[in-house]
Amino acid sequence: xxxxxxxxxxxxxxxxxxxxxxxxxxxxxxxxxxxxxxxxxxxxxxxxxxxxxxxxxxxxxxxxxxxxxxxxxxxxxxxxxxxxxxxxxxxxxxxxxxxxxxxxxxx
Numbered sequence: 001x002x003x004x005x006x007x008x009x010x011x012x013x014x015x016x017x018x019x020x021x022x023x024x025x026x027x028x029x030x031x032x033x034x035x036x037x038x039x040x041x042x043x044x045x046x047x048x049x050x051x052x053x054x055x056x057x058x059x060x061x062x063x064x065x066x067x068x069x070x071x072x073x074x075x076x077x078x079x080x081x082x083x084x085x086x087x088x089x090x091x092x093x094x095x096x097x098x099x100x101x102x103x104x105x106x107x
Contacts, residue, residue, distance in 0.1 A: 011047035019053060036060045 007013070026035055037059050039045035054061060082104045091097040 009044060011044045011049050014044040015047075015049050015053050019050070023057060023059075034060070036062055038062045 009018075022037075035058070037054070039050075039061055044050065082101065085104055086100055089100065091100065
C-alpha cells in the first residue's frame with residue numbers, strides 16, 4: 001500500500017488502493033459482523049466516493065469533532081512503539097520497510 005514518490009493521498013487513491021487493503025485485513029482478522037471505523041475530517045475521508053464505498057461495505061463511521069488534537073493517539077502511542085521495535089533495522093528498499101511496518105500495524 002505504498003504511495004508512489006511525489007504523489008499525494010487523495011480520494012481516488014484512498015478508495016481504490018487503501019480501503020480495499022483495509023477491508024481485507026478487517027475481514028480476515030475480525031469475527032464480528034459489525035465494523036465501525038473512525039475517520040477524521042480530511043477531504044479524502046469525507047468525499048462522496050469514500051462515503052459510497054463505506055456504505056456499500058456496511059462499514060459504520062463514528063463521529064469526529066471538527067478539531068480535537070487529542071484524537072491523534074498514533075503520534076503518542078503507536079509510532080514510538082514501532083520506532084523502538086524497528087530501531088537499528090536497515091532495509092534495502094521501501095517495500096521491505098513497509099512490510100516491517102505492517103507487521104506492527106495490522107489493521
